[in-house]
Amino acid sequence: MPIAGASPRRPVPQPDGVSAGYWDAAYDARLAIQRCARCRRWYHPPVLACPPCRSRDLAFENVGGRGTIHQRVVVHHTKLEGFEASTPYSAATIELDEQPGLYVVANLVDCRAGEAEIGQRVRVVFERDDHGVMLPQFAPDEAVS
Amino acid sequence: MRSGALRRVVVSGTGYSRIARHLDEPIGLLAVEAAQRALDEAGLTVDDVDGLANFPAAGHAGAGSVDGVDHVGTGYLSGALPSRNLRWQASVQPGDFISSMIAGMHAIATGTCEVVLVWRAMHNPRGRRYGQVTGGAAVGEYEFTAPYGVGDAVSRYAMPYSRYLGKYGARREQMATFVVNNRRNAAVNPDAVFYQRPITVEDYLGARMIVEPFSILDCDMPVDGAGAVVLTTEANARSARYPAAHLSGHATLGVAHGIPANTILEDHQQAAAQGAAALWSTTTLTPSDVDSANLYDGFSYFTYLYLEALGFCGEGEAADFIQGGRIAVDGKLPLNTSGGSLGMGRVHGPPQVIESVRQLQGRCGERQIVRPGVILAVTGQPNYCAGYVLLTREPVPPRPRRAEPA
Numbered sequence: 001m002p003i004a005g006a007s008p009r010r011p012v013p014q015p016d017g018v019s020a021g022y023w024d025a026a027y028d029a030r031l032a033i034q035r036c037a038r039c040r041r042w043y044h045p046p047v048l049a050c051p052p053c054r055s056r057d058l059a060f061e062n063v064g065g066r067g068t069i070h071q072r073v074v075v076h077h078t079k080l081e082g083f084e085a086s087t088p089y090s091a092a093t094i095e096l097d098e099q100p101g102l103y104v105v106a107n108l109v110d111c112r113a114g115e116a117e118i119g120q121r122v123r124v125v126f127e128r129d130d131h132g133v134m135l136p137q138f139a140p141d142e143a144v145s
Numbered sequence: 146m147r148s149g150a151l152r153r154v155v156v157s158g159t160g161y162s163r164i165a166r167h168l169d170e171p172i173g174l175l176a177v178e179a180a181q182r183a184l185d186e187a188g189l190t191v192d193d194v195d196g197l198a199n200f201p202a203a204g205h206a207g208a209g210s211v212d213g214v215d216h217v218g219t220g221y222l223s224g225a226l227p228s229r230n231l232r233w234q235a236s237v238q239p240g241d242f243i244s245s246m247i248a249g250m251h252a253i254a255t256g257t258c259e260v261v262l263v264w265r266a267m268h269n270p271r272g273r274r275y276g277q278v279t280g281g282a283a284v285g286e287y288e289f290t291a292p293y294g295v296g297d298a299v300s301r302y303a304m305p306y307s308r309y310l311g312k313y314g315a316r317r318e319q320m321a322t323f324v325v326n327n328r329r330n331a332a333v334n335p336d337a338v339f340y341q342r343p344i345t346v347e348d349y350l351g352a353r354m355i356v357e358p359f360s361i362l363d364c365d366m367p368v369d370g371a372g373a374v375v376l377t378t379e380a381n382a383r384s385a386r387y388p389a390a391h392l393s394g395h396a397t398l399g400v401a402h403g404i405p406a407n408t409i410l411e412d413h414q415q416a417a418a419q420g421a422a423a424l425w426s427t428t429t430l431t432p433s434d435v436d437s438a439n440l441y442d443g444f445s446y447f448t449y450l451y452l453e454a455l456g457f458c459g460e461g462e463a464a465d466f467i468q469g470g471r472i473a474v475d476g477k478l479p480l481n482t483s484g485g486s487l488g489m490g491r492v493h494g495p496p497q498v499i500e501s502v503r504q505l506q507g508r509c510g511e512r513q514i515v516r517p518g519v520i521l522a523v524t525g526q527p528n529y530c531a532g533y534v535l536l537t538r539e540p541v542p543p544r545p546r547r548a549e550p551a
Binding site for chain 2: 076089
């Protein structure tokens with residue numbers, strides 16, 4: 001279930017040359033993360049070059065889509081245009097299983113705002129918004145059949 | 146530049162403009178008002194100023210870009226406060242108020258300047274515009290946050306605070322001690338936006354949530370206002386109305402991690418630890434020498450972060466550390482005696498720095514602490530070039546530099 005009150009005035013991701021692979025994968029309902037072909041480290045948000053090895057040989061690879069809630073907020077008063085009718089809503093920083101410190105931000109869906117807790121297991125789900133953009137979202141792991 | 150000793154630098158004048166939720170005057174005029182008061186205290190004239198330094202960024206997302214209206218940079222001030230002897234100016238960004246003070250300190254220490262004026266001015270536009278993230282294309286740091294309704298100033302710091310609470314088992318009731326103490330201090334500070342408006346623990350716990358775990362009382366209030374300081378040498382400070390405060394340790398550092406729109410607790414801790422290590426490496430002073438601290442509290446959580454990083458208590462211990470009267474004006478470590486940003490309003494560094502100087506000068510009335518000798522001020526957020534400075538009543542010898550390579 002998408003967070004309520006979706007509005008066409010919401011900010012829409014604008015892929016650039018570095019991030020296009022992420023949103024292209026999301027459009028196909030896949031979570032893909034940028035990875036250095038040389039040292040195999042993962043990066044999100046994507047980087048211009050791998051800082052430790054300075055390689056520009058970076059590509060998007062599918063990940064398992066599972067992780068843990070690292071940080072979690074409930075927005076009661078929003079400063080984001082188009083979200084005014086959706087409050088309260090949850091957003092979280094998810095640490096993906098692939099690598100410590102590999103984080104993505106998403107809304108928490110299929111649970112009530114404020115219900116999910118830090119440390120809880122979550123799994124990616126995909127939500128098509130009013131602009132036709134597919135957004136990776138996360139739901140409690142047990143809630144996904 | 147290795148030849149010749151570095152000169153010691155002091156703060157010889159401080160000034161605030163009026164600070165209020167909204168003022169009719171553009172902040173360019175408020176910056177001049179604050180600067181003139183600081184110069185008057187220093188016993189100096191506009192023509193004595195030969196250097197200007199500031200952190201020019203507008204105070205919130207979505208701000209306009211008119212110098213003198215939305216922010217006040219060296220461009221506006223060099224014209225509005227024209228000194229015939231100006232010969233150096235610097236804008237520090239990323240940075241903060243103390244970062245720009247440190248730029249000015251270097252200009253004086255190396256002999257480039259005699260008198261450097263440093264200021265910070267903040268504008269709170271009327272209506273809903275403050276900090277608003279507009280719809281449309283989410284680009285840059287917002288690409289991965291704004292489509293989810295987060296990434297604005299409140300949510301980006303509520304995120305790491307949520308982890309702090311979860312990781313260490315801290316409770317919002319404990320933070321009440323800090324915020325109530327700030328407002329008690331602001332209530333006896335005539336420059337504060339919350340002058341004569343203390344709050345209770347019940348007020349704090351009942352306050353409206355903005356981005357949980359931050360309520361409205363965890364966030365400093367946007368204001369129109371400015372603060373300024375005059376930096377100079379000990380010799381030039383003889384004309385000052387009050388005893389000068391010595392700059393006896395400093396750091397300006399903000400190691401970036403990830404994206405600014407989504408900060409992570411552990412990244413903040415690491416960056417603050419690097420800033421703190423840089424600070425203590427410049428001085429013979431240690432945390433146990435500090436009589437009082439003014440630690441940035443634009444969001445309440447920052448003060449926990451800095452108490453721990455700077456070595457006043459261990460990781461995850463700040464929520465316990467601040468209890469039992471320790472941080473009150475008559476406690477063992479008086480904290481944010483001006484009321485901090487939460488009590489004075491969102492003018493960034495001046496509530497921390499100017500308060501530290503005035504406490505050393507013994508001018509703080511009902512909130513004056515007993516015989517302070519060493520006060521620490523920290524401003525900014527640790528991933529975005531925070532500033533750290535030790536202000537002392539007497540000069541303190543710097544820590545000996547490492548030997549030059551043979």
